[in-house]
Amino acid sequence: MNFKSVASWLAASLISISAVFFAPSAMAEQKTITDVIGRAVKVDLPAKRVVLGFYFEDYMAVGGEKAYDSVVGISREAWEGWVPANWKMHLAHRPSLGDIADVGEVEAQTFSIEKVLSLNPDLVILADWQYQALGQDAHRLEEQGIPVVVVDYNAQTVERHVASTVLFGQLTGQDARGKEIADFYAGALKDIADRVAVSGKPKPKVYVEFGNKGPAEYSFTYGKNMWGAMSTAAGGDNIAAPFVEWWGAINPEQVLASKPDAIFISGRENNKSETALPMGEGVKADEAREKLKAFETRQGWNELPAVKNDALFGVYQGASRTISDFAMVQYIAKQLYPEQFTDVDPVANYLGYYKKYLPVVPEGTFAIAVKG
Known part of the structure; x- marks a missing residue:
């Protein structure tokens, strides 16, 4: 093999090695999104290691069942404890939900920041009430470089339902599906308001x-x-x-x-x-x-x-x-x-x-x- 051939082979090898080591990083794109309480949050999307605090079915409805492949931690009591029959129904369909780490529950004061950190997440999603209740502990996550995105369906307003659904679409890489479901919800509530108005x-x-x-x-x-x-x-x-x-x-x-x-x-x-x-x-x-x-x-x-x-x-x-x-x-x-x-x-x-x-x-x- 002459020098020119060796150089060509080496260049090709370096390109191949670069592709192996840097392809995942290239696929991730940092975006700045605005959560429901108006905070600008920088997130690498699509997120690969997610801790989900609440709204478990909504996350699945928007992101699809596959979205849970990237969930490494949940506030399990807020699902299994609060709506156990619903949890069992999903668990029977997808047993791997039972393998997701439990990070504790905010209202019971068992939510563990240390447990969250140990999971090395690249995104934490919290309900507004969870974020407010955690206070300084939520800020500790951000100080560690972990983005925290706040969503809110508890307010029961069309605006927050729509914003949260669109956010779930962005965070799971299902923007179109998120917008579809958000539009569906807004349309359903408008239909109710229109019918009531003419009564x-x-x-x-x-x-x-x-x-x-x-x-x-x-x-x-x-x-x-x-x-x-x-x-x-x-x-x-x-x-x-x-x-x-x-x-x-x-x-x-x-x-x-x-x-x-x-x-x-x-x-x-x-x-x-x-x-x-x-x-x-x-x-x-x-x-x-x-x-x-x-x-x-x-x-x-x-x-x-x-x-x-x-x-x-x-x-x-x-x-x-x-x-x-x-x-x-x-x-x-x-x-x-x-x-x-x-x-x-x-x-x-x-x-x-x-x-x-x-x-x-x-x-x-x-x-x-x-x-x-």
Whole structure:
């Protein structure tokens, strides 16, 4: 081999070696994105090692099931502990979810920054409430050079739902899918608002309560966010809004004095109280209706317009603070303005969303009236 041949061979080898060592870096592109609280964050995209704090199904709906190939840590209690039937449904379909490291849960004060750091993530995604609660600990991650992106479905505003969905699209490399789902959500809420606007009737008064404590004790109601915002988007006049800013208990006397036209009790699968309202995956309608009817026995409730007119309903707590909550807004709106929503089947739309955007479809009770 002459000198020229050797030089050519060496040059070709160097190019080949460069391709091996630098191809992954070339594929990653640093972008500056703006999260839902207005922070400019530099992120290498698509992210390869993600810690996900909340909104697990929404991340999957936008990024696709394959997006979880890059998730190295989750706040597992916020999924397995809060909606265990939902977790089991996904785990049965994708057992590798059980192998993802648990970084702890913010509300239980078990969230571990050290555990997050040990996973060497290139991106941490937190709900706004998680970011605010962590405070300085969240800043510690950023000081270590780990970008933190904040998303928010808890606010239950179209703006934040859309922004969060678009962000998930950017972070998972599924920009088009993120925009498609964001447009779908915005369109669904606009359709509700348009139907309510032409009804011409005064806004019905609405009371919403988390039914986790059963009829014997009043639990949380909602002001500006979650079910409070959802009932407002459905065209309701939320009686708790003047008294509860975000979420919290309301004086029972205030409920009686406000005389709500419709009452919605939200329920879930994993209740500590035997009298709590069960709703969701695996829950039978007869069981849910029986527990819902018991709320009518509360002192003074037999005089409320909602109870007199059988306008007492159960809704699924797990279908709030998520993209799929459009169907629960539809359900509330349909009960308040039945003549405007005769062609809308909220529960079918809820299940249809799963069929289109997620790899599993739940079976159970997600919305129910006290009278069948």
